[in-house]
Amino acid sequence: MRRVTLTQFLIEQQRAGRTTPELRLLIEVVARAVKAISVNVSKGALAGVLGEAGTDNVQGEAQKKLDVIANEILLQANEWGGHLAAMASEEVEEVHQIPFDYPKGGFLLLFDPLDGSSNIDVNISVGTIFSVLRNPEGDGEPTEQNFLQPGRDQVAAGYALYGPSTQLILTVGDGVHGFTLDREMGSFIYTHPFMTVPNETQEFAINASNARYWEPPVQRYIAELQAGKSGPRGKDFNMRWVASMVADVHRILTRGGIFMYPLDEKCRDKGGKLRLMYEANPMAMIIEQAGGAATTGRERIMDLQPTKLHQRVPVVLGSAAEVERVTKYHLES
Numbered sequence: 001m002r003r004v005t006l007t008q009f010l011i012e013q014q015r016a017g018r019t020t021p022e023l024r025l026l027i028e029v030v031a032r033a034v035k036a037i038s039v040n041v042s043k044g045a046l047a048g049v050l051g052e053a054g055t056d057n058v059q060g061e062a063q064k065k066l067d068v069i070a071n072e073i074l075l076q077a078n079e080w081g082g083h084l085a086a087m088a089s090e091e092v093e094e095v096h097q098i099p100f101d102y103p104k105g106g107f108l109l110l111f112d113p114l115d116g117s118s119n120i121d122v123n124i125s126v127g128t129i130f131s132v133l134r135n136p137e138g139d140g141e142p143t144e145q146n147f148l149q150p151g152r153d154q155v156a157a158g159y160a161l162y163g164p165s166t167q168l169i170l171t172v173g174d175g176v177h178g179f180t181l182d183r184e185m186g187s188f189i190y191t192h193p194f195m196t197v198p199n200e201t202q203e204f205a206i207n208a209s210n211a212r213y214w215e216p217p218v219q220r221y222i223a224e225l226q227a228g229k230s231g232p233r234g235k236d237f238n239m240r241w242v243a244s245m246v247a248d249v250h251r252i253l254t255r256g257g258i259f260m261y262p263l264d265e266k267c268r269d270k271g272g273k274l275r276l277m278y279e280a281n282p283m284a285m286i287i288e289q290a291g292g293a294a295t296t297g298r299e300r301i302m303d304l305q306p307t308k309l310h311q312r313v314p315v316v317l318g319s320a321a322e323v324e325r326v327t328k329y330h331l332e333s
């Protein structure tokens with residue numbers, strides 16, 4: 001069987017006019033960084049990368065060593081070859097400018113370097129999430145304001161999943177494509193063309209320990225699922241919660257389902273739990289490109305006008321029919 005590498009796939013996309021040489025190279029640099037992160041993640045205790053870093057990030061969360069390592073790998077790789085003007089990361093408070101003596105590129109890169117940090121030390125899947133925007137300053141130096149573009153303006157989005165195998169999932173606005181890392185060859189191989197989310201599902205993902213804080217529409221929706229065959233839905237539902245958004249979303253992309261981190265009394269002051277610019281927006285683009293839907297419970301995530309780089313939002317995404325139902329319950333309440 002002919003094996004198509006990520007590079008070959010991207011060249012095909014470029015030939016078909018779906019991407020530019022600059023965007024192709026940017027994605028290749030991100031993929032190279034992902035390989036380096038994958039090596040560190042898989043070595044675990046052997047490389048001494050587990051445990052706390054002893055520092056807090058901008059959001060006041062304790063950083064793990066791998067949060068810091070993954071962030072450094074992505075920043076360094078992209079400073080020197082990513083056709084970028086600037087970057088933004090979950091682990092960095094301010095916009096990270098590309099060094100001054102280097103020509104500015106036309107894109108902005110945003111990322112969550114290590115998603116699912118609480119799973120690092122217990123050897124459960126973690127990931128990296130990224131989003132690419134245009135630099136509205138042309139070749140000028142971007143400000144935080146320049147990053148505050150709605151998700152519908154993303155030119156590419158993707159994530160890497162460091163699981164039993166390392167996978168890279170990518171969209172440049174023409175469907176969702178999956179690649180699996182061949183560790184011996186060091187190449188990402190095109191294994192999952194045009195991934196789609198089934199419209200209906202019997203599986204849901206939510207942190208049920210927050211049930212007492214949920215709003216009434218979420219209480220109603222989950223109670224109906226839990227009622228199973230004898231309830232209004234007339235069928236049984238199963239539940240899964242990895243607590244790594246990348247892993248939970250990847251399951252939904254593979255076999256359908258709904259993922260929710262809704263607004264609740266615990267996270268109301270912050271606006272939600274998950275970050276808009278480098279968690280919700282890229283995942284929303286991927287899920288929509290795969291035929292699913294993504295809302296805050298009230299509005300489409302990709303239509304939100306961001307107000308802050310590290311803004312948090314409620315997230316409801318996955319199989320379209322289920323997301324529509326949850327959104328309808330919110331709008332009716």
Ligand SMILES: O=P(O)(O)OC[C@H]1O[C@](O)(COP(=O)(O)O)[C@@H](O)[C@@H]1O
Pocket residue numbers: 090112114115116117118207243244245246261
């Ligand atoms: O600990 P909880 O409430 O289950 O939250 C899990 C969620 O938090 C996150 O781990 C947040 O991501 P980070 O690890 O990048 O901070 C998501 O991946 C996941 O969906």
Ligand SMILES: [Mg+2]
Pocket residue numbers: 112114115116245279
């Ligand atoms: Mg995260």
Ligand SMILES: [Mg+2]
Pocket residue numbers: 067090112113114115116117
């Ligand atoms: Mg993170």
